[in-house]
Amino acid sequence: xxxxxxxxxxxxxxxxxxxxxxxxxxxxxxxxxxxxxxxxxxxxxxxxxxxxxxxxxxxxxxxxxxxxxxxxxxxxxxxxxxxxxxxxxxxxxxxxxxxxxxxxxxxxxxxxxxxxxxxxxxxxxxxxxxxxxxxxxxxxxxxxxxxxxxxxxxxxxxxxxxxxxxxxxxxxxxxxxxxxxxxxxxxxxxxxxxxxxxxx
Amino acid sequence: xxxxxxxxxxxxxxxxxxxxxxxxxxxxxxxxxxxxxxxxxxxxxxxxxxxxxxxxxxxxxxxxxxxxxxxxxxxxxxxxxxx
Numbered sequence: 001x002x003x004x005x006x007x008x009x010x011x012x013x014x015x016x017x018x019x020x021x022x023x024x025x026x027x028x029x030x031x032x033x034x035x036x037x038x039x040x041x042x043x044x045x046x047x048x049x050x051x052x053x054x055x056x057x058x059x060x061x062x063x064x065x066x067x068x069x070x071x072x073x074x075x076x077x078x079x080x081x082x083x084x085x086x087x088x089x090x091x092x093x094x095x096x097x098x099x100x101x102x103x104x105x106x107x108x109x110x111x112x113x114x115x116x117x118x119x120x121x122x123x124x125x126x127x128x129x130x131x132x133x134x135x136x137x138x139x140x141x142x143x144x145x146x147x148x149x150x151x152x153x154x155x156x157x158x159x160x161x162x163x164x165x166x167x168x169x170x171x172x173x174x175x176x177x178x179x180x181x182x183x184x185x186x187x188x189x190x191x192x193x194x195x196x197x198x199x200x
Numbered sequence: 201x202x203x204x205x206x207x208x209x210x211x212x213x214x215x216x217x218x219x220x221x222x223x224x225x226x227x228x229x230x231x232x233x234x235x236x237x238x239x240x241x242x243x244x245x246x247x248x249x250x251x252x253x254x255x256x257x258x259x260x261x262x263x264x265x266x267x268x269x270x271x272x273x274x275x276x277x278x279x280x281x282x283x
Contacts, residue, residue, distance in 0.1 A: 013225070014232045021238035030218035030255075031225075033208040072235035122280035138235070140228040142208070144220075 007151050013141040015065030025149040036139030038069045040131040041099060041118065049129045051136050052077040060092035060099070072138035203274045216256035216266030 008029070011019075019026050040059075042048040048057065051073045059074075061067045067089075071081040080086045092098055096117040119125065133139045213221030232238045256266050 013228045014237050017229060017232050017238050017242065020242070021240065028220060031213075031220040032218060034211070034213050034217075034221060034224065035208055037204075037208045068232065068235070068237045072231055072237070075235050119278040120280055120282050138231055140231055141221075141224050145218075 008145055008147050010143055011146050012066055012068070013144055014068040016144065016146055018065070018068070026146050027149050027152055028144045028146050029152070030145040031141060032145065033141060033143040036069060036132075036134045036142060038066075038133040038139065038142065040070065040133070041096075042129040042131065044127050044129055049131070050077070051131060052079070054087055055079050056087065058088045058090050060090040062094065063089075063091045069133040069138050069140050072140075073133055073136040076136065076138060203276050206271075207273050210271035211269045212267045214267065215253070216260065217268075219253060219256055 010032075011026070013028065013031070016026050016028055040051070040054075048054060054074065054077070059070070061070050067081075074081045074087060081089055090098070100118065100121060100123070118128065209217065213219055213224065215221065229238070229242050233241050259266050
């Protein structure tokens with residue numbers, strides 16, 4: 001995005017706000033998700049059924065801008081996410097294997113991952129606790145499309161200059177090539193995978 | 201999987217799908233400020249979003265329901281291996 005190679009990306013709103021707070025000229029152009037879906041999963045056998053009980057545990061998160069809801073919830077419960085003696089934050093790939101292998105006590109995910117990646121392996125709903133950031137009081141808006149203020153301004157200029165014989169979709173025809181794009185797709189095995197592509 | 205994604209999108213905010221909901225935006229900004237994600241609250245005059253109002257207006261005029269207020273998730277039973 002910043003290098004101008006991409007015109008649009010997908011980001012979670014708090015991450016976009018953080019970038020703007022640092023002076024980056026990103027502009028949300030469409031808020032696709034209307035509500036927070038961020039969910040923390042725990043094994044019921046762990047006894048961890050609240051955010052507060054995550055103290056001293058390993059908690060996984062995708063990070064990279066997707067951690068803000070969880071970190072806010074931890075902070076709210078008196079746990080400093082940046083203090084290793086309070087909690088160990090583990091970066092997790094966009095799959096649930098760490099959770100399934102019991103390598104950590106806790107995994108973050110969202111409902112679609114619970115459904116597709118945990119329950120589909122045969123784990124029963126009765127075996128897991130589902131802790132929603134929305135219920136923890138720190139749910140924030142997630143996936144939205146964004147662009148840069150400068151590109152939007154120049155696109156608006158191009159559009160106003162173009163005559164009626166030229167379709168105005170011209171300005172929007174540039175393909176997304178890179179940027180903080182997160183996409184949901186399925187691999188050949190039918191398993192969902194989510195990727196983050198970041199600019200260099 | 202799409203059923204789960206759908207739950208996050210529908211029903212859309214009152215302004216239509218893709219249009220930033222003011223309440224949702226303000227809640228997000230407040231929480232972000234409270235927990236140090238941002239240092240200063242986004243100023244009212246410079247809200248960092250541009251509602252996709254134009255596109256939604258076009259859809260509306262074409263008779264498309266852009267909110268789907270009666271939307272209900274499917275009741276999907278998830279089974280091992282997706283079978």
